[in-house]
Amino acid sequence: MNDDKMTISDLARLMQGEFLGLNKRLDGLETDVKEMKTNSNELFSKLDKFISLYEDSKQEMEVLAGQVRRLEVRVAKLEGGH
Numbered sequence: 438m439n440d441d442k443m444t445i446s447d448l449a450r451l452m453q454g455e456f457l458g459l460n461k462r463l464d465g466l467e468t469d470v471k472e473m474k475t476n477s478n479e480l481f482s483k484l485d486k487f488i489s490l491y492e493d494s495k496q497e498m499e500v501l502a503g504q505v506r507r508l509e510v511r512v513a514k515l516e517g518g519h
Contacts, residue, residue, distance in 0.1 A: 443451075
């Protein structure tokens with residue numbers, strides 16, 4: 438037989454090695470995807486908390502702005518009375 442020809446056994450070993458390498462790469466990819474999902478879940482959780490804090494701050498600023506307007510009216514009346 439010619440040494441340049443690949444036998445079925447050689448091809449089977451080569452393919453088995455390729456499949457093992459592919460399986461390892463897929464396992465690594467699955468791990469990366471799981472980690473990305475975990476990180477994105479944490480990010481969305483923190484983003485939700487940030488949005489909630491922003492909305493609370495916005496409401497507090499609106500209340501404070503109303504109080505400032507009322508104080509300005511009272512001060513204007515007091516200044517006008519003198």
